[in-house]
Amino acid sequence: xxxxxxxxxxxxxxxxxxxxxxxxxxxxxxxxxxxxxxxxxxxxxxxxxxxxxxxxxxxxxxxxxxxxxxxxxxxxxxxxxxxxxxxxxxxxxxxxxxxxxxxxxxxxxxxxxxxxxxxxxxxxxxxxxxxxxxxxxxxxxxxxxxxxxxxxxxxxxxxxxxxxxxxxxxxxxxxxxxxxxxxxxxxxxxxxxxxxxxxxxxxxxxxxxxxxxxxxxxxxxxxxxxxxxxxxxxxxxxxxxxxxxxxxxxxxxxxxxxxxxxxxxxxxxxxxxxxxxxxxxxxxxxxxxxxxxxxxxxxxxxxxxxxxxxxxxxxxxxxxxxxxxxxx
Amino acid sequence: xxxxxxxxxxxxxxxxxxxxxxxxxxxxxxxxxxxxxxxxxxxxxxxxxxxxxxxxxxxxxxxxxxxxxxxxxxxxxxxxxxxxxxxxxxxxxxxxxxxxxxxxxxxxxxxxxxxxxxxxxxxxxxxxxxxxxxxxxxxxxxxxxxxxxxxxxxxxxxxxxxxxxxxxxxxxxxxxxxxxxxxxxxxxxxxxxxxxxxxxxxxxxxxxxxxxxxxxxxxxxxxxxxxxxxxxxxxxxxxxxxxxxxxxxxxxxxxxxxxxxxxxxxxxxxxxxxxxxxxxxx
Numbered sequence: 001x002x003x004x005x006x007x008x009x010x011x012x013x014x015x016x017x018x019x020x021x022x023x024x025x026x027x028x029x030x031x032x033x034x035x036x037x038x039x040x041x042x043x044x045x046x047x048x049x050x051x052x053x054x055x056x057x058x059x060x061x062x063x064x065x066x067x068x069x070x071x072x073x074x075x076x077x078x079x080x081x082x083x084x085x086x087x088x089x090x091x092x093x094x095x096x097x098x099x100x101x102x103x104x105x106x107x108x109x110x111x112x113x114x115x116x117x118x119x120x121x122x123x124x125x126x127x128x129x130x131x132x133x134x135x136x137x138x139x140x141x142x143x144x145x146x147x148x149x150x151x152x153x154x155x156x157x158x159x160x161x162x163x164x165x166x167x168x169x170x171x172x173x174x175x176x177x178x179x180x181x182x183x184x185x186x187x188x189x190x191x192x193x194x195x196x197x198x199x200x201x202x203x204x205x206x207x208x209x210x211x212x213x214x215x216x217x218x219x220x221x222x223x224x225x226x227x228x229x230x231x232x233x234x235x236x237x238x239x240x241x242x243x244x245x246x247x248x249x250x251x252x253x254x255x256x257x258x259x260x261x262x263x264x265x266x267x268x269x270x271x272x273x274x275x276x277x278x279x280x281x282x283x284x285x286x287x288x289x290x291x292x293x294x295x296x297x298x299x300x301x302x303x304x305x306x307x308x309x310x311x312x313x314x315x316x317x318x319x320x321x322x323x324x325x326x327x328x
Numbered sequence: 329x330x331x332x333x334x335x336x337x338x339x340x341x342x343x344x345x346x347x348x349x350x351x352x353x354x355x356x357x358x359x360x361x362x363x364x365x366x367x368x369x370x371x372x373x374x375x376x377x378x379x380x381x382x383x384x385x386x387x388x389x390x391x392x393x394x395x396x397x398x399x400x401x402x403x404x405x406x407x408x409x410x411x412x413x414x415x416x417x418x419x420x421x422x423x424x425x426x427x428x429x430x431x432x433x434x435x436x437x438x439x440x441x442x443x444x445x446x447x448x449x450x451x452x453x454x455x456x457x458x459x460x461x462x463x464x465x466x467x468x469x470x471x472x473x474x475x476x477x478x479x480x481x482x483x484x485x486x487x488x489x490x491x492x493x494x495x496x497x498x499x500x501x502x503x504x505x506x507x508x509x510x511x512x513x514x515x516x517x518x519x520x521x522x523x524x525x526x527x528x529x530x531x532x533x534x535x536x537x538x539x540x541x542x543x544x545x546x547x548x549x550x551x552x553x554x555x556x557x558x559x560x561x562x563x564x565x566x567x568x569x570x571x572x573x574x575x576x577x578x579x580x581x582x583x584x585x586x587x588x589x590x591x592x593x594x595x596x597x598x599x600x601x602x603x604x605x606x607x608x609x610x
Contacts, residue, residue, distance in 0.1 A: 031507030035420035042417050042481070045474060046436040049443065052454040069468040107350030115344060115353070126354055126599065131358045133595045134588060135535025137562045141569045141584050142361060145368075145577070161351040162597075190354050220340035248444025250538035255570060275446045275538070282453070282542045302443060309442035 048301075057296035059289055068296060074261050074277075076285070081293035083300065085261035089178065089271035090301075093253060094246040096267070097189055098180025102239055104186070105193030106228075112194070113201035114223050125198060132191035139165050140255035143184045148175035148256060151183075156268055171266040176258035184252045189242035196241060200234030200319050201227060233321030240312035244305040247251040250275035338503025362588075369468050369585025372578040377446035380415055382548050382564075388575040392583050398465070398559040402544060403530055405469025405554065410533075413473075421481070422488040424511050434482075436528055439480035448475055457543060465554040468544025472533040479529035481521075487521035488514060520605060524598040531594035535587060537562035560588045 060068065064081060071082030108128070112121045152175030159169045204227050212222040228235070258270020259280060274297050285291045376391055383390030417437070421430045443451075452471035457463055493516050499509040515522070540546075545557035546567065561583060568580035 026505050027508070028506045031423045031510070035416050035424055036417035036429075038413055039420035039425065039429065042413060042440075043436045046439050048455065049440070049447075049451045049474075052451055053447070056454050058452075103567055104350050107347040108354045111344075111347035111351040115347065125352055125354050127358055129599065130592060131354070131361075131597055133531065133535075133591055134358075134361060135562060135591060137535065137537040137565050137569075138361070138365070138584050138588050141565060142364060142571055146364065187357055189516065194354060201513075207542060218336050218340035219342045221336070224343070230586065244442060248446065250444070250446040251566060255566070276443060277391070278446050279538055279541055282450070283545070283587070295450055295454070298447045302447050305442055305444055306439065307440070313438065315603055 007066075008117045013062070014139070053295060053299040053302055057292055057299045060292035063289065064293075068293070069300070071265060073260070076281075076287070076290050079287065079289045081289070083274070083293075083297055085263050086274045086277050086297060088263045088274050089181075089257065089273040090247055090275070092178050092267075092271070093181040093185055093257065093273060094243060096178065097185035097246045098239065098243060100183070100286040101190045101193055101242065102187035104196055105190045105238075105242075106235065107195035108194045109201055110223055110228070111197045114219075114227065125195065128191045128194050132195065136249060136251040137255075139184055139188055140252035143180065143252060143256045147180055147183060151175045151180055167265045168267050170178065171264070171268045173268055174258065174270060176256055177268050177270045178257070178264075181253045181257040181271070181273065182267070184256055185246045186248055188249060188252060189246050189295075192242040192245060193238050196238035196316070197231075197235050200231045200238065200316075203234075203320070204230045230322070231319060233322070237312045237315030237319060240308045240315065244308035244312065247308070248275060248301055248305050250279050254279045274298075329411040348456060363587050365581065365588055368578075368581040369583075372582035373585065377579070377582055381550070390579070391562055392559075392561065392579070392586075394547065395559040395561050395564040395583070396440065396548070396586075397559040398544070398551065399534060401465055401470045401554065401558060402472060402540070402560055403534060405465060406472035406533055407526070407530065409473025410476030410480060410529065414477045414526075414529070415479070415484055415522065418481045418484035418488060419510060419515070422485045423506075423514070434485075437478035437481045441482075444474065444536075444538075445536050446538040449541060449543055452539060452543045461556075462589075463543060463545035463557040465544055465551065465556065465558040468540045468558065468560065469554075471539035471543050472536060475533050475536065475539065476526075476529040479532060480525055483525035483528075484518070484522045487525070488539045490521075491517045499573075521602065524601050527594055531591045535562055536590050537566050 053146070060081065064071075068081065068083055069087065070084055072084040073080045073082050074085065075081070112125055116124065118253030141173055152173050156169075156175070160173065163169050208226055208230055209222055212226040213219075253273050254276040257273055257276055259272055259276060260270040261272045261277075264271070264324070278294050278297055278301075282291070282294055285294055376389075378391060378396065379390030379393050383395055417433060421433050425433065439498050448471050451474070452467050456467035456470050460467070461500070472490040492505070495513055495517055496509055500506075504512070540563050544560055544563070546557045546563045547557045551558040565580050565583045565587065568576040568583065571577070571580075
C-alpha cells in the first residue's frame, strides 16, 4: 500500500491482481457491494410486486378490457367479471370516512398545535399515535359487536325518521352497510390526519401568527385565516395519505360492510369493497379467470393508492419547504 | 365594545372550544376501545386459553395456543427476511450510495410502504404459494417480512444519519477503514434506535390479518414445521368474530385483548425509549 493512500473511500486505482487483493483486504469495496445487493433486492421486490400483479391479471385484462371497471356483473359460474360495485363501495366508504374524519382530525390537530400547552399536546399526541397502532381486525371486532347493533337499533331508525326524505337514508336498517364501513374507516384514519396535520401546523413560522394577532385578529381568525391557509398543502397531503389508507383498508371493512355487491344510493344498504371481495373470495376462487379477475382488482387498488400516496408525498414536500426548515 | 367585536370574540371562543372537543373525542376513542376490549376479553381469559388447542367445532372451550405459537413463527420468518433487508438497505442508502441509487432504493421502500396489506397478500400468494402449490408459514412470513422492510429502512436510515460526524472522524483518524467505522462505531451508536425500529415494525405486522388470509391461511391444529398452513392470532380473531357461535365470540374478545395488549405494550415501550433518546440528543 502506497504511503500516501488513505484507508478512506474507494481504495486504490489500477486493475492488476495486486490492486484487486488490496481492495479486498481493505473491505470497503466488499461492504459496498454487499449492502448494494441488499438495496438492489428491495428495488427488485418492488418491481417484482408490480410485475406479478400485471402478469397474473393478464387473462382478465385481455378478456374484459376497460369494461372490467364499469360493468357490474360478478358471476363466477359463467366467468363474467365487472368490478363496478366494488369500486363504488370503496369510493363511497372512503368518501364518507373523509367527510367525518377530516373536520374531526383537523380540529384536533388545531387544538394540539395552537391551543394546548406543550405537555398536554405531547401527551395527547402520544395517545393518538397509539390509536394508529391498533390492528384493523380489532376495530372490526369492536365494530361488529358495538357499532352494528347501535346503528341497526338506534342511529339508522333515527336518521330515517328525521332525514328519511333524503335518498341516502332510505331502506331497511340492517346495521351492516356503507354507513358502518364509513364510520369505522373514519375512526381508523383520524389518527393519521391528526399526527401529520399537527406536525405541519406546528412548522408554520411563529411570526405569521404574531403578525395576524398584532393586526387585531382574534385567536380563531389567526388560526383559520393565516395558519391553516399557510399549511394548506401539508394538510391536503395528510388527507391524501389517509385516503390511500382508507382505500386499501381490508379487515375492518370486510367485517361490517355486508359483503353484497349492490350499488345503492342509500348508505343503509349493504355493499362491498375491492379489498373486502379479495379477502373473502380469493381462497375460494376456482378457475384461472376468477383468480385473475381478483388479482386485477388488486392491481386497481394498488394503482389508486400509488397515485394518492405520490400526490401526498409531493404536497408534504412542498409544505416542508414552505415551513422554513423548522420541524415540529 | 362594538357588537361586531363581541361577535368575533364569541366565534373565536366557540370554534376553539370545538377544536378541543375534537381532540377529546379522538382520544376518548382509545379509552373506549381499550376499556370495552378489556371488559369483554378479561372474562374469557383463563390460563388454559393460552395452553389449549381450539376445541372441535360445536364444543365450547379450547384455547389459542397454536395461534400464539403460529404468530411467533410467522414473526420470526418475517424478521429473518425484513431485518437484514431493511437494515443493510439502510446502511447502503445512508453510507455508501450516491444520491441517485439512494433515491431509487428509498423510493422503492416508500412505494412498498404504501401498498395495501391485502395486495401484499396477493404478491406473496403469486410468489410463494403458487410455485409451492399450498399455503404455508413461509408464504405468510414472506408477506409480513416485506411489509417490515420499508419501516426498518426509513427509521434506521434516520438513526444512522444522526450519528455525530465526530464519532466517524475519530474512528477514521485511528486508521479504521470505512466499513470498519460503520460496523464498529456508526451502527453500534445507532443500535438503540434501530432496535426499537425493528420492534415497532414487528408490532405493526403482528396485527396484520389481510396478508395472511391466503398465504398462511390458518390451522385448527399444531402445524409441523413451516411448510404447512399455520394459525395466527389476527386470523383467529377474524374467523371467530364473524362466526355464528357465542363461545367463539367470547374467545375472539379474549384473543383480541391478548393481541392488542402485546401490540400496545411494545409500542409504549418503544416510543418511551425513542422520546427519551431524542430528548437526550437535544
